[in-house]
Amino acid sequence: RKEVEQDPGPFNVPEGATVAFNCTYSNSASQSFFWYRQDCRKEPKLLMSVYSSGNEDGRFTAQLNRASQYISLLIRDSKLSDSATYLCVVKDTGFQKLVFGTGTRLLVSP
Amino acid sequence: NAGVTQTPKFRVLKTGQSMTLLCAQDMNHEYMYWYRQDPGMGLRLIHYSVGEGTTAKGEVPDGYNVSRLKKQNFLLGLESAAPSQTSVYFCASSYASLGERELQETQYFGPGTRLLVL
Numbered sequence: 001r002k003e004v005e006q007d008p009g010p011f012n013v014p015e016g017a018t019v020a021f022n023c024t025y026s027n028s029a030s031q032s033f034f035w036y037r038q039d040c041r042k043e044p045k046l047l048m049s050v051y052s053s054g055n056e057d058g059r060f061t062a063q064l065n066r067a068s069q070y071i072s073l074l075i076r077d078s079k080l081s082d083s084a085t086y087l088c089v090v091k092d093t094g095f096q097k098l099v100f101g102t103g104t105r106l107l108v109s110p
Numbered sequence: 111n112a113g114v115t116q117t118p119k120f121r122v123l124k125t126g127q128s129m130t131l132l133c134a135q136d137m138n139h140e141y142m143y144w145y146r147q148d149p150g151m152g153l154r155l156i157h158y159s160v161g162e163g164t165t166a167k168g169e170v171p172d173g174y175n176v177s178r179l180k181k182q183n184f185l186l187g188l189e190s191a192a193p194s195q196t197s198v199y200f201c202a203s204s205y206a207s208l209g210e211r212e213l214q215e216t217q218y219f220g221p222g223t224r225l226l227v228l
Contacts, residue, residue, distance in 0.1 A: 004152070043200055043222055087153075098153075100154075102150060102152040103152065
């Protein structure tokens with residue numbers, strides 16, 4: 001079983017749609033959780049951290065369910081510029097070792 | 111600030127050739143990392159460094175060596191390239207000091223090096 005699992009997609013949605021991505025992780029001792037965004041042929045960049053209480057950044061909402069070892073990302077009012085691959089990332093205990101999911105690809109069409 | 115830079119951007123090697131990938135960061139980060147990204151595999155950690163003069167193995171270190179002689183530079187070497195090392199290589203860096211957690215844990219990535227081994 002992979003440490004971090006994501007649906008690879010692609011998710012094809014029209015502009016303005018709401019889309020949700022899910023991610024599960026296997027290590028119950030994991031400490032920190034993130035969503036990174038990766039554009040085609042570019043490097044990953046931090047989109048947002050995921051806090052236990054849930055957090056929002058503009059159109060983006062991230063939630064964490066430690067009991068189910070589940071992380072989600074909700075994007076409201078999708079824009080064409082949201083088209084990218086979204087990487088679910090988990091930090092294990094101890095050293096800053098990040099474990100990356102394989103990513104979920106989002107395509108937003110006009 | 112340039113952030114994290116990598117050279118070269120693209121390289122083609124023949125099996126058995128050697129090469130060095132250079133990563134440089136100007137953010138005074140203590141930690142640096144080398145990852146490879148392959149289709150369907152996600153990013154995997156090759157080696158990392160917690161400071162100048164120190165390196166450690168990551169998840170997939172075989173076939174690679176690294177050096178961190180200066181704080182701002184982290185070199186990844188392939189002594190005898192194999193087709194299985196065809197991949198996109200990303201370097202990243204992060205802070206190590208205590209402080210605001212997100213600042214500490216965010217990794218900043220370079221633009222990547224695309225390597226093809228024939």
